[in-house]
Amino acid sequence: MTSNASDPRVSKRSDTAFETIALIGLGLIGSSLARAIVAARGDGALSARVVAHDADPEVRDVAREIGLGDAVEDTLEAAVRGADLVIIATPVGAVEAVLTAAAPGLQAGAVVSDVGSVKGAVAQAFGRLLPKGVLGVPAHPVAGTEQSGPEAGFATLFEDRWCILTPGDGAAEAQAAERVAQLWRALGSKVEFMSAAHHDRVLAVTSHLPHLIAYTIVGTASDLEQVSEAEVVKYSAGGFRDFTRIAASDPTMWRDVFLNNREAVLELLGRFTEDLIALQRSIRWEEGDALFDHFSRTRAIRRDVIEQGQDTADPDFGRRSGPAGREES
Amino acid sequence: MTSNASDPRVSKRSDTAFETIALIGLGLIGSSLARAIVAARGDGALSARVVAHDADPEVRDVAREIGLGDAVEDTLEAAVRGADLVIIATPVGAVEAVLTAAAPGLQAGAVVSDVGSVKGAVAQAFGRLLPKGVLGVPAHPVAGTEQSGPEAGFATLFEDRWCILTPGDGAAEAQAAERVAQLWRALGSKVEFMSAAHHDRVLAVTSHLPHLIAYTIVGTASDLEQVSEAEVVKYSAGGFRDFTRIAASDPTMWRDVFLNNREAVLELLGRFTEDLIALQRSIRWEEGDALFDHFSRTRAIRRDVIEQGQDTADPDFGRRSGPAGREES
Numbered sequence A, B: 001m002t003s004n005a006s007d008p009r010v011s012k013r014s015d016t017a018f019e020t021i022a023l024i025g026l027g028l029i030g031s032s033l034a035r036a037i038v039a040a041r042g043d044g045a046l047s048a049r050v051v052a053h054d055a056d057p058e059v060r061d062v063a064r065e066i067g068l069g070d071a072v073e074d075t076l077e078a079a080v081r082g083a084d085l086v087i088i089a090t091p092v093g094a095v096e097a098v099l100t101a102a103a104p105g106l107q108a109g110a111v112v113s114d115v116g117s118v119k120g121a122v123a124q125a126f127g128r129l130l131p132k133g134v135l136g137v138p139a140h141p142v143a144g145t146e147q148s149g150p151e152a153g154f155a156t157l158f159e160d161r162w163c164i165l166t167p168g169d170g171a172a173e174a175q176a177a178e179r180v181a182q183l184w185r186a187l188g189s190k191v192e193f194m195s196a197a198h199h200d201r202v203l204a205v206t207s208h209l210p211h212l213i214a215y216t217i218v219g220t221a222s223d224l225e226q227v228s229e230a231e232v233v234k235y236s237a238g239g240f241r242d243f244t245r246i247a248a249s250d251p252t253m254w255r256d257v258f259l260n261n262r263e264a265v266l267e268l269l270g271r272f273t274e275d276l277i278a279l280q281r282s283i284r285w286e287e288g289d290a291l292f293d294h295f296s297r298t299r300a301i302r303r304d305v306i307e308q309g310q311d312t313a314d315p316d317f318g319r320r321s322g323p324a325g326r327e328e329s
Helices: A028-042 A057-065 A076-080 A092-105 A120-129 A171-186 A196-221 A229-234 A240-246 A251-260 A262-284 A288-307 B028-042 B057-065 B076-080 B092-105 B120-129 B171-186 B196-221 B229-234 B240-246 B251-260 B262-284 B288-307
Strands: A020-024 A049-053 A085-088 A111-114 A135-137 A139-141 A162-165 A190-193 B020-024 B049-053 B085-088 B111-114 B135-137 B139-141 B162-165 B190-193
Touching: A020 A028, A020 A076, A028 A049, A049 A076, A076 A092, A085 A092, A085 A171, A092 A111, A092 A120, A092 A251, A111 A139, A111 A171, A120 A135, A120 A196, A135 A171, A139 A171, A162 A171, A171 A190, A196 A240, A196 A251, A196 A262, A196 B196, A196 B229, A196 B240, A196 B262, A196 B288, A229 B196, A229 B288, A240 B196, A240 B240, A240 B288, A251 A262, A251 B288, A262 A288, A262 B196, A262 B262, A288 B196, A288 B229, A288 B240, A288 B251, B020 B028, B020 B076, B028 B049, B049 B076, B076 B092, B085 B092, B085 B171, B092 B111, B092 B120, B092 B251, B111 B139, B111 B171, B120 B135, B120 B196, B135 B171, B139 B171, B162 B171, B171 B190, B196 B240, B196 B251, B196 B262, B251 B262, B262 B288
Parallel strands: A020 A049, A020 A085, A085 A111, A111 A135, A162 A190, B020 B049, B020 B085, B085 B111, B111 B135, B162 B190
Antiparallel strands: A139 A162, B139 B162
C-alpha cells in the first residue's frame, strides 16, 4: 500500500495491463477512448499502444487528421492483429459483424470488450462468436453527450463516471474483467460489476426509456396542426428544449439499443404508460391533491442525483442560454 | 430615433412608465422581477419603486433579509395601495384569491398583470374580478429554473427570453399592454403578443407536456421492483438525470398549471400517447427502419433550437458533472 493507493489514476501499469489496444469504431465513445488512453499514458497510468479503425473511410480520414491514437488502420484485420485488447465501440447492431470479421485474426489470450448500452445481446454474441482462447468482457461506460462522430469525443468523458462490466462466470472471465476494470479506472472511471440481464433492466430505466420518451415528445411537438414548429422552437425554454438535447442523439445507436433491449424496454413502457394514464386521469378529474403528491415525491430524487455527484447542483444545469449568455446574481 | 433605438435596454423611461410596481408573490419569478427592476433602475432604464408582498411570513422575512425591492409589506392591501402596476407572481391557482382581496384597494387607472404559465384562466379571472377602471394584462415570461423560493431568483433571469402578453381586445387594453411590454423590454426580454387560447396551446407543447412527462418518468423509475432507487440515481447520467431536473420544479405551481390548462394538456397527451404507442409497436415488431427514421427527424429540431438562441450549443448543456467537474479537450 502506498499513500496513493486510494487514487486509481496514480496506480502505475501492472503486469496485467494491456499492451496494444485496438479500438473498432471511432464515434463519440471510440474517439474519446483513444484520447483518454493517450492522455492516461501522459500521466504514466497506462502505456498501451492504441490502434484505431472505423468502417467508414471518411471517419478514418478525420481520425488521421486529428491524430487519434497511434495508428489508424484501413482494415479491421490489420487493427486487431497483435492486439491483446479489442474494444468494439460501434452501435450494438454492428457488434456481431465485427466479431465475425475479427475472429480469425484475434490472437490467443486476447480480450474482447465493447462499450454498448445493451449487454445481454453483446454477451450472447461474445459467447457465440469468439474463438477459443479469447475472452469476452462486455462493458458499458455510462457516459456520453448528444453529439456523435470522431470530432465530438474528448479525453475526460469517462472521468468520475461509472463503467459497468458484465463478465460471464468463470475464473478466466473474472481475471480478464479485472484487467478491463483496471483500464477504465486508469481513465478515471468508477467500475461496477453486475449481470448482463440486470444491467439491461437498470439501463432501460436510466437511459433507454428517457431517450424513447424524448424522441417521442419531440416528434409529437413537430407534428401538430395548431402550433407551428417555429413556435415550438421559439418558446422551447419552458422545458421542451431539454428533451431536444437527448432527441438529438445518434439515430443508429439508438435504433440498435431498442432492437437489442426489446423486452426490458417494452416491460418498462407498460409501467410508464400506466403511470401516465393515472396522472392524465387526475388532470381530467381535477384531483389537485393527487397531482401535488406526485410532483412532491419526484423532488427528492433530484436531490439524490445531485448529492451523489451525478449532476450539477447549478440551476438549469448551469447553462448559459441565448446569444448573450447570462450570469446569476 | 436615436442610435440606440435598436437596444431596448437603453430606452429611457417614458411618460407611460409605471411609477410604483407591487409584486405579489416572491418565489423564483417574483423575486427575480424585484431584482431585475432594481437592476434596470441602476441602468437608468426604469425608475419604478418596487413594493413586495408574499402571503407567507417566512418568505417575507427572507425577502427583507436579502433586501428584495424597496419595501416588503405585511399585507396585500398595503402592497397594492398606490401601485399603478400590480404583478401577481403566485401559482396560477392563487390568482383569483389575490384579485378578490386586492380589488377594493386598486387605484383607478392601475394595471394588473401576472406571470403565470396559463393565460386563459387568468384572462377570465381578470375579466370577472377586476374593478372598473383597472386594466388586466395577462403576461407570461418564458423563463425559469427548477428552483423555487425568494433566494432562487436572479436579476438576469429574463434576459433574452420571451415574454408573451395576451391582452384582451380594445384600445385601452392595447395601451396598457404596451406599457407592460415596455417594462419587460427594459428587463431584457423580447415581447410577443398572442391570444390567451393560442398561448395555452403553445405552452402545453413547449412546457406543460414536458413537465408532465418528466414527473411521470421520474415517478415510474422510483417505483420499480427489479431496479432500486439507488441504482436509478447511480446510473442516471445515461439520460434520466435530465428529467429529474424538470421533475424538481415547484409542485404547487405545476398542480395549478395542469388544473388550469386541462383541455389543451389532455388533447396533447392524446397525441403523445398515440405517437408513443406507434414507437412501442415498432420496437415490438423490430421495425428498425421506422425507428431510425423517427430518431433522425428529431435531430433537426435541436439544431433549430440552438440556432435560434434558445439553448446552448455546448454538448450536455455545457454542464460539469460530478465532484471533479470535467474539461473538454
